Amino acid sequence: MLEKNSRVRIAMQKSGRLSDDSKKLLTRCGIKINLQQKGLIAFAENMPIDIMYVRDDDIPELVIQGVVDLGIVGKNVLKENFLNRKEKLKKNLYNILCDLDFGTCRLSLSIPLNVKYCNIQYFQNTRIATSYPNLLKNFLDKKKIQFKLCSLNGSVEVAPRLNLADAICDLVSTGATLKENGLYEVETVYISSACLISRLGKMSIFKENIINKLITRIQGVIKARESKYIMLHAPISKLDKVVSLLRGAENPTILKLANDKTKVAMHMVSSETLFWETMEKLKNLGASSILVLPIEKMME
Numbered sequence: 581m582l583e584k585n586s587r588v589r590i591a592m593q594k595s596g597r598l599s600d601d602s603k604k605l606l607t608r609c610g611i612k613i614n615l616q617q618k619g620l621i622a623f624a625e626n627m628p629i630d631i632m633y634v635r636d637d638d639i640p641e642l643v644i645q646g647v648v649d650l651g652i653v654g655k656n657v658l659k660e661n662f663l664n665r666k667e668k669l670k671k672n673l674y675n676i677l678c679d680l681d682f683g684t685c686r687l688s689l690s691i692p693l694n695v696k697y698c699n700i701q702y703f704q705n706t707r708i709a710t711s712y713p714n715l716l717k718n719f720l721d722k723k724k725i726q727f728k729l730c731s732l733n734g735s736v737e738v739a740p741r742l743n744l745a746d747a748i749c750d751l752v753s754t755g756a757t758l759k760e761n762g763l764y765e766v767e768t769v770y771i772s773s774a775c776l777i778s779r780l781g782k783m784s785i786f787k788e789n790i791i792n793k794l795i796t797r798i799q800g801v802i803k804a805r806e807s808k809y810i811m812l813h814a815p816i817s818k819l820d821k822v823v824s825l826l827r828g829a830e831n832p833t834i835l836k837l838a839n840d841k842t843k844v845a846m847h848m849v850s851s852e853t854l855f856w857e858t859m860e861k862l863k864n865l866g867a868s869s870i871l872v873l874p875i876e877k878m879m880e
């Protein structure tokens with residue numbers, strides 16, 4: 581029998597850079613969420629899991645306060661929340677259960693393209709626009725740089741053009757937005773990606789089991805996404821050389837071919853994809869029928 585409140589509640593970003601990847605991850609884990617549900621909470625149909633759609637900045641606090649059991653959030657948001665706390669409230673806030681393979685970005689300091697940059701001293705007494713005042717202060721304090729904070733919640737990249745700031749400290753992934761706004765990166769303040777966190781405190785065995793199952797599935801999904809299934813026909817005389825080109829592949833399965841005694845078929849799971857260059861080298865060694873296939877699911 582299900583105990584009261586035994587559904588696991590997960591907070592994730594409602595709309596933004598993490599929302600699609602977060603939803604896709606849970607779908608890949610076999611959780612059937614009715615994606616049409618527009619409200620604050622959606623219910624999984626096939627597992628005792630509820631999803632709470634919120635602003636990403638609210639996720640750390642929802643987990644810390646125990647409103648939800650799990651949260652999918654960027655480490656940048658976690659660290660900003662952590663640094664914003666009073667010293668005595670800083671420890672044992674949540675557990676990081678696993679790193680996720682999306683939301684990769686960096687918090688960087690950027691300045692106008694027409695300004696030359698020599699070193700960090702450039703920032704002495706400058707005005708810096710950011711939505712991450714604590715991460716920025718933490719970084720510049722360590723370097724003994726004083727600055728004037730221009731705190732903005734969005735569109736930070738336009739601040740230098742409006743003469744609100746001399747520099748910005750903002751999240752970057754490709755750098756395209758910076759370029760469009762006539763800025764370039766000069767210092768990396770923090771490197772981030774998404775992670776799964778859980779609240780502290782005792783959970784029922786039932787919930788613990790669901791969470792453990794979810795972690796195993798998430799790790800399986802990530803592993804599968806990083807891995808490829810490789811099949812090829814290799815000349816028996818060049819087997820060692822072929823294997824040495826396939827770094828990341830463990831213990832290939834070797835099978836006889838029906839009508840060819842000079843070659844064997846090799847099947848293997850590789851933790852790396854096969855680049856065109858490696859495929860060309862394999863071909864030059866006499867390998868043929870080289871196939872690289874995506875893996876849908878994986879459990880070790």
Ligand code: ATP
Binds near residue numbers: 636753
């Ligand atoms: P919300 O309305 O939920 O507060 P937001 O505007 O603060 O949304 P997004 O821009 O959607 O947030 O970014 C959410 C998270 O995605 C960031 O905190 C960060 O962890 C991650 N992220 C990955 N790449 C980038 C990027 N290039 N720029 C901004 N955030 C990124």
Ligand code: ZN
Binds near residue numbers: 637
């Ligand atoms: Zn936000």
